[in-house]
Amino acid sequence: MSTVNSAQQAVELVANQAIDAALQQTFAVGGAIIDNATGNVIVAMHNNVLMPFPGAAQPYFLPHDPTAHGERQLVDWYFENRVAMNLPAPAQLTVVTTLDPCAMCAGSLLTAGFNVAVSAIDDYAGINYNSAFSFPTLPPAVRQQAQNSWGYYAIAAPVSRAYQGANSPVFSQQTIDSAAYYLTASIFNASVTTVRDASNNSGLPPAQLQNPATLPAHSKVRQALTQLSPYALTVTCPNPRDPGATLAQPLLNTAQNADSFNAVALLDPFGNLIACLGGAENQSPIKTAFMQTTRGYALLRWTLMNDPDPAVRAEAAQYLTHPKYGTFVFLYAPDPSTPQAVMTFGAYGSTMEGPVPQSYPSNLQYVLPPANTTPQQLATLAQSLPPFYTQSVQVSPAQVLDQGLIDAVKNGV
Numbered sequence: 001m002s003t004v005n006s007a008q009q010a011v012e013l014v015a016n017q018a019i020d021a022a023l024q025q026t027f028a029v030g031g032a033i034i035d036n037a038t039g040n041v042i043v044a045m046h047n048n049v050l051m052p053f054p055g056a057a058q059p060y061f062l063p064h065d066p067t068a069h070g071e072r073q074l075v076d077w078y079f080e081n082r083v084a085m086n087l088p089a090p091a092q093l094t095v096v097t098t099l100d101p102c103a104m105c106a107g108s109l110l111t112a113g114f115n116v117a118v119s120a121i122d123d124y125a126g127i128n129y130n131s132a133f134s135f136p137t138l139p140p141a142v143r144q145q146a147q148n149s150w151g152y153y154a155i156a157a158p159v160s161r162a163y164q165g166a167n168s169p170v171f172s173q174q175t176i177d178s179a180a181y182y183l184t185a186s187i188f189n190a191s192v193t194t195v196r197d198a199s200n201n202s203g204l205p206p207a208q209l210q211n212p213a214t215l216p217a218h219s220k221v222r223q224a225l226t227q228l229s230p231y232a233l234t235v236t237c238p239n240p241r242d243p244g245a246t247l248a249q250p251l252l253n254t255a256q257n258a259d260s261f262n263a264v265a266l267l268d269p270f271g272n273l274i275a276c277l278g279g280a281e282n283q284s285p286i287k288t289a290f291m292q293t294t295r296g297y298a299l300l301r302w303t304l305m306n307d308p309d310p311a312v313r314a315e316a317a318q319y320l321t322h323p324k325y326g327t328f329v330f331l332y333a334p335d336p337s338t339p340q341a342v343m344t345f346g347a348y349g350s351t352m353e354g355p356v357p358q359s360y361p362s363n364l365q366y367v368l369p370p371a372n373t374t375p376q377q378l379a380t381l382a383q384s385l386p387p388f389y390t391q392s393v394q395v396s397p398a399q400v401l402d403q404g405l406i407d408a409v410k411n412g413v
């Protein structure tokens, strides 16, 4: 385990992670969990949204996991290892990152309760996109939490930025040099457009796609879908943007079997239910149903698209496409007063990673809002996200249209 003794050293350490990410052709962002009391670097990671398949002769298909941002991975790593490694509480640790966290990562970090220290600003998708430390996206109580536990390191001349933030992050009030800051900002900017395009354009449009409901039982694509979710290809909605009451049972049963309060289904452009997963909040508070569903489907595609058998790769490409052409259906929308809701809408944005084919209603739907919540509160949160989410992705959560589906869920049928 290495140790860092200053903000400069901490940023240089995470910048090295960002360089590794750039070499991997993914978003060039890196981060680390550092012990405030000792400066020990507990773990360092980088973005893995694009990643070569291990052991593949060449990286055929890089889109790996749209939620594999450095900070989100650090949060899950922490909850997987905190007992075995007897780690300090998140409030005694700082996630130091090269780039201001996106909405998904900000929501993840605030759910977990880490201190956060940042080098570069992301004025398009970062939670501090306006550089004002006012966090207009965050619900009021969550905003206060961020202002009490986050900081943006000071930068020496010629950039000359004052320290902005709380005193609780490790090396708070310290200054990094302009070279370290420029490295963290420019290496991300050099990567962002190509990685977004590679993610957003990674599947066939519906007109060129074949219907996976026609796949035979021995098809490896069908078997992989069934293994991910036993309800895969058991339900088809005539209109993929207007799911009906047949979706109630898979959603309710999945939530119950996962011992989770929620479940999220993904319908493909044919209206087939292709994935439906519950949350795993008992493992990590950020393993919500949406995170599990979008990640599970992405990992399934990444694995099949890199299968050693070219026939399997061809079948995966012909029958499975990007979720932007499908519909996500939540059993319950996230509670808009929580950091998990910011994380969820952010993770939806990261899943889309660019423009979504416009349709009514949108492809982000829920059966019921959580108790004491109105659809308007969910819309308000979506509209207050950083510019990437409102302008490029256009996150617009909507309640399902079918009253039969709403009634079936309310009645627990």
Ligand SMILES: [Zn+2]
Pocket: 069, 070, 071, 072, 101, 102, 103, 104, 105, 106
């Ligand atoms: Zn992120």
